[in-house]
Amino acid sequence: MAFRAIEWLDDSDTLQLIDQKVLPQQVRYLELNTTAEIARAIHDMTVRGAPAIGVAAAFGILQAARSFADAPAEEMQSALQQADAVLRASRPTAVNLFWALDRMKAVWADATDPANLPAALHREALAIEEDDIAVNRAISAEALKILPQKVTFFHHCNTGSLATVDLGTALGIIRSAHEAGHEVFAYLDETRPRLQGAKLSSFELLEFGVPHAIVVDGASAHIMRTQDVDIAVVGCDRVAANGDVANKIGTYNLALAAADNDVPFYVAAPMSTIDFATPDGDAIEIEERDSAEVTEINGHAIAPPDAPAFNPAFDVTPNRLIAGIITEYGIARPPFTDSLAAMRTAQQNALKEDV
């Protein structure tokens, strides 16, 4: 891979991020040295995509621990509590952020020997990073089992290498199908307002030589009605226990268009994105972002000055529109409450076997 969105540089306690705000015009790397800088980078979407922000947050906790390595135990605990709070407040919808912070907290919260904390947190952050790579590969392997040889995809937002540590989820499936020799074509929703499809997913698919076309978001129903689209596949920021899926705004529209055109609609979801504590989509907090994202493109006004705008960053696709949720433990099918619970049991059994 010619680029890596997120990388921990251990010698300098630095988190290196590709600046996703300026892609694809510039490939600029930023080096972040404090938890506050990482929280800001998550909030302003320098780093984005549910799995990537979870990994970034884990390294934000590590940075706090390393800066207080020589401090008394209580100071270290209070620094970690503060870092945890700042990172939790950076974005509300993607559950991976909270999942990764919970994993880190399980290491630091009841630590009996604070001197060992930086090393233990380093191991945990690296494990979260490595797990993401393995999980993404397993998701692609599950998806490949159901794809025809010639396959035309519809995709929303960016769910590839830039949104994760390595391969990606939904876009990773598209890339893996291409690399496995399928005859692949992908329609990419441009994904207003921030244009992750046009800017980031196209950048990635060009890098990997995958045939595709960017389309405006409003074109999806027309394209599904007039072209042979085999499958729509998207990522997710949070899946409720009943299979309702929160993902980038416009996902619900795409699912409706797919339903009306008999195109199966799939969601690629690491188990870390499934929130069993949230019963259904109504209970998911939807981030609302600055209205300037709607009234401007790349800082240039496109609406009248002072035009009001409303900018929910995510929507919830009801489970009834979803054909399958592709996890690293297999493909959950309706009724999702049961099949997702079965996936969780499979995961718990696998984890027991590993111990």
Ligand SMILES: CSC[C@@H](O)[C@@H](O)C(=O)COP(=O)(O)O
């Ligand atoms: C594997 S990424 C999954 C989701 O996080 C992705 O589909 C998405 O909605 C990203 O939103 P973003 O606001 O760009 O962070």
